Amino acid sequence: MINALGRPQTVLLLGGTSEIAQAVVAAWARTCRPLVVLAARPGPRRDAAAAHVESLGLEVEVVDFDAERTEEHPALIDAVSREHDIDVAIVAFGVLGDEEQAWQDHAAATRLARVNYTGAVSVGVCLADVMRRQGHGMIVALSSVAGERVRRSNFVYGSTKAGMDGFYLGLGEALRGSGAGVLVVRPGFVRTRMTAGRSPAPLSVTAEQVADAVVRGVARRDELIWVPAPLRGVMSGLRHVPRPLFRRLPL
Amino acid sequence: MSEQSPGKGSGQLAGGGRMLAGWGRTAPTVATTRRVADGAAEVAELVRRAGPRGLVARGLGRSYGDPAQNAGGEVLLPLPTRIEHEPDGRPGTVRVSAGTSLHDLMAELLPRGRFVPVTPGTRYVTVGGCVACDVHGKSHHVAGSFGRHVVSLELVLADGSVHEVGPDRDPELFWATVGGMGLTGVITSAVLRTIPVESSWMTVTTTRHPDLDSVMEEMRTGDRDVTYSVAWIDTLARGRSLGRSVLTRGEHARRDELDTSAAARPLVAPGGARLRVPPGVPGGLVRPLTVRGFNEAWFRRAPRHRTGELQPLAAFFHPLDGVADWNRLYGPRGFVQYQCVVPDRAADTVALVVDRVARQGHASFLSVLKRFGPGDEAPLSFPMPGWTLALDLPARAGLAPLLDELDRLVAAVGGRVYLAKDARLDPARLPQMYPRLADFRSVRRRVDPTGVFRSDLARRLGL
Ligand SMILES: Cc1cc2nc3c(=O)[nH]c(=O)nc-3n(C[C@H](O)[C@H](O)[C@H](O)COP(=O)(O)OP(=O)(O)OC[C@H]3O[C@@H](n4cnc5c(N)ncnc54)[C@H](O)[C@@H]3O)c2cc1C
Numbered sequence: 001m002i003n004a005l006g007r008p009q010t011v012l013l014l015g016g017t018s019e020i021a022q023a024v025v026a027a028w029a030r031t032c033r034p035l036v037v038l039a040a041r042p043g044p045r046r047d048a049a050a051a052h053v054e055s056l057g058l059e060v061e062v063v064d065f066d067a068e069r070t071e072e073h074p075a076l077i078d079a080v081s082r083e084h085d086i087d088v089a090i091v092a093f094g095v096l097g098d099e100e101q102a103w104q105d106h107a108a109a110t111r112l113a114r115v116n117y118t119g120a121v122s123v124g125v126c127l128a129d130v131m132r133r134q135g136h137g138m139i140v141a142l143s144s145v146a147g148e149r150v151r152r153s154n155f156v157y158g159s160t161k162a163g164m165d166g167f168y169l170g171l172g173e174a175l176r177g178s179g180a181g182v183l184v185v186r187p188g189f190v191r192t193r194m195t196a197g198r199s200p201a202p203l204s205v206t207a208e209q210v211a212d213a214v215v216r217g218v219a220r221r222d223e224l225i226w227v228p229a230p231l232r233g234v235m236s237g238l239r240h241v242p243r244p245l246f247r248r249l250p251l
Numbered sequence: 252m253s254e255q256s257p258g259k260g261s262g263q264l265a266g267g268g269r270m271l272a273g274w275g276r277t278a279p280t281v282a283t284t285r286r287v288a289d290g291a292a293e294v295a296e297l298v299r300r301a302g303p304r305g306l307v308a309r310g311l312g313r314s315y316g317d318p319a320q321n322a323g324g325e326v327l328l329p330l331p332t333r334i335e336h337e338p339d340g341r342p343g344t345v346r347v348s349a350g351t352s353l354h355d356l357m358a359e360l361l362p363r364g365r366f367v368p369v370t371p372g373t374r375y376v377t378v379g380g381c382v383a384c385d386v387h388g389k390s391h392h393v394a395g396s397f398g399r400h401v402v403s404l405e406l407v408l409a410d411g412s413v414h415e416v417g418p419d420r421d422p423e424l425f426w427a428t429v430g431g432m433g434l435t436g437v438i439t440s441a442v443l444r445t446i447p448v449e450s451s452w453m454t455v456t457t458t459r460h461p462d463l464d465s466v467m468e469e470m471r472t473g474d475r476d477v478t479y480s481v482a483w484i485d486t487l488a489r490g491r492s493l494g495r496s497v498l499t500r501g502e503h504a505r506r507d508e509l510d511t512s513a514a515a516r517p518l519v520a521p522g523g524a525r526l527r528v529p530p531g532v533p534g535g536l537v538r539p540l541t542v543r544g545f546n547e548a549w550f551r552r553a554p555r556h557r558t559g560e561l562q563p564l565a566a567f568f569h570p571l572d573g574v575a576d577w578n579r580l581y582g583p584r585g586f587v588q589y590q591c592v593v594p595d596r597a598a599d600t601v602a603l604v605v606d607r608v609a610r611q612g613h614a615s616f617l618s619v620l621k622r623f624g625p626g627d628e629a630p631l632s633f634p635m636p637g638w639t640l641a642l643d644l645p646a647r648a649g650l651a652p653l654l655d656e657l658d659r660l661v662a663a664v665g666g667r668v669y670l671a672k673d674a675r676l677d678p679a680r681l682p683q684m685y686p687r688l689a690d691f692r693s694v695r696r697r698v699d700p701t702g703v704f705r706s707d708l709a710r711r712l713g714l
Contacts, residue, residue, distance in 0.1 A: 001278065001322070001707050001710050001711040002278060003278060004277030004278050004317075004585070005651040005675045009710075031652065031655075032651075033677075033679075085322075085710065134322055135268065135322035135323035136280040136281070136322040136323070177268075178268070179270065216648065220584065
């Protein structure tokens with residue numbers, strides 16, 4: 001259960017090696033001791049992530065998960081839910097790819113779409129089913145400000161995030177009254193391994209800042225948050241900038 | 252019938268499920284509710300057909316946290332008001348259906364010169380809920396808690412069998428059910444002992460105390476001579492005024508103590524709520540500033556010392572019942588009540604707790620301090636001899652670590668928190684606070700090996 005002050009007992013990390021997911025767990029570990037179910041592809045990165053969770057003093061369970069193997073998702077999520085209520089599920093997987101390669105290389109583009117969009121839709125449907133049966137729970141979808149208004153500079157990635165963002169906002173509406181909720185998180189540029197080497201955009205944030213916002217958002221049963229919060233205003237302005245002008249902005 | 256229907260603070264949903272929350276409105280979940288119209292046979296059938304997420308009974312949802320919720324499962328609303336006087340010819344007893352509210356029961360009893368043996372701070376609670384939480388009142392130091400006044404219970408167990416249990420009939424199961432938070436079975440009816448009263452009025456003595464020491468000293472020495480006693484503390488006052496409070500004590504008024512207007516109607520049932528929080532009042536009215544102002548005004552208004560004031564019973568016992576839905580003033584994020592008890596030898600801990608809360612500036616409207624007498628045999632019953640303090644706190648950031656710290660202080664001296672109020676305890680702390688938890692679990696294993704009875708509280712704390 002998620003208690004009155006927003007502390008969960010079981011957290012499922014889909015894309016458990018993600019730095020943001022790890023930071024979220026670390027943020028919770030400072031106040032409570034949820035069991036962490038870490039879903040990721042087997043390998044050294046997953047081992048390291050599991051070890052990190054343990055080093056925080058939390059119990060961890062590891063399950064095999066590949067975002068692209070959507071046919072395996074229903075059975076996997078069902079199996080996890082048989083063992084524990086899934087109080088919070090964090091949809092944290094995603095790939096960024098090389099922006100210019102992405103739209104010119106068929107394999108790269110479709111992989112981005114499969115992981116970031118199809119994979120996210122796939123787990124979203126499964127999680128919604130489980131949480132409706134549970135009568136409670138929260139799905140945290142790590143979206144991106146890149147999906148709010150898709151830019152030329154990374155439009156393949158941005159379009160997948162736009163799609164997943166829209167899906168989870170809609171899922172949140174569909175789940176109203178079921179006891180389950182969806183929190184869509186739109187961080188700005190997050191300085192992580194995934195973005196290493198890229199020059200940070202204005203209003204960039206750390207994984208820890210995103211994590212704190214997620215923990216707060218879950219406690220408040222929020223539906224949509226921006227990290228940092230002022231991004232909301234900035235983006236609602238940018239959203240309506242006419243295309244010819246938008247094109248020329250240094251974004 | 253009471254005008255407050257079961258499951259207040261909840262809403263019916265299209266899918267047949269219903270969003271349920273406790274009085275604090277903090278962690279709502281969805282369950283399928285089933286209103287029981289008939290007796291034990293119907294309950295037994297529902298229990299036998301329970302789905303994989305089990306079921307739990309609910310009264311009027313006046314517990315602050317989640318004991319009367321069962322996410323994804325079923326929630327039964329036991330049989331409403333049925334009252335039979337002096338069943339089996341036993342004078343002074345009543346047999347009541349589990350869904351009978353104390354409000355309705357008082358309405359039946361008062362004209363006959365009887366009263367409920369124990370009443371919590373609201374009368375919109377059911378007899379089933381009072382047994383399951385083993386509730387206490389302002390008379391705990393002399394009367395003990397609710398379970399002590401129960402002659403017998405009719406209980407539907409997990410296998411659908413119906414049992415009559417009491418202190419002399421399967422006492423182990425009886426005492427596990429008293430304070431058992433609905434996890435041993437569904438109580439369908441209870442036989443209770445009532446107490447005689449000459450009037451529905453109270454003679455009240457009020458004294459104002461400038462700090463915690465003085466009020467505690469007064470309670471320590473004087474409570475044993477009075478039936479009802481409670482102190483309301485201003486938990487925002489700091490420094491020398493830390494714990495300043497108003498102590499209220501009362502006795503049921505005798506006929507010869509009534510003034511002429513009261514004597515004209517000596518035995519009247521309490522009325523319903525006069526006020527209602529209008530829909531759409533902004534949430535978050537309860538803030539440190541407003542609470543500070545309120546507490547200040549309230550303290551100054553109280554007389555320094557006044558004896559023998561006649562008060563209607565409802566004003567004395569249930570001042571908050573005058574405003575229906577007052578819990579909504581805390582806004583959509585709700586609030587938690589922190590109620591703890593510490594043994595006599597750890598009276599200092601009360602001051603520590605009040606000091607921590609005052610320092611952190613978490614706004615608690617008038618907090619309540621009471622003295623407890625001896626507890627009972629129920630393994631999960633809350634009261635123990637000592638001091639109990641209850642604070643209402645809005646659910647806002649920073650509250651979790653504060654309450655964890657209070658838990659540490661309380662547990663360290665052998666105290667505990669009240670499960671009927673809890674919504675956030677760390678499950679790891681439970682066995683320390685309830686050393687007889689294993690006894691409770693063993694009874695539960697005996698009568699419900701597959702875990703038919705489940706609640707959000709049970710899941711959250713691993714009961
Ligand atoms: C303003 C206010 C003041 C209060 N003051 C006090 C006080 O002074 N002292 C005190 O002790 N408490 C106090 N309480 C708490 C309240 O008395 C208890 O929580 C009480 O149990 C609520 O009764 P209910 O009928 O609403 O039960 P619910 O809150 O609906 O349920 C409480 C528990 O009882 C179980 N239950 C209910 N019916 C049955 C049944 N038929 N069979 C089996 N289990 C059942 C439920 O499963 C649940 O675990 C106060 C609460 C409020 C809101």
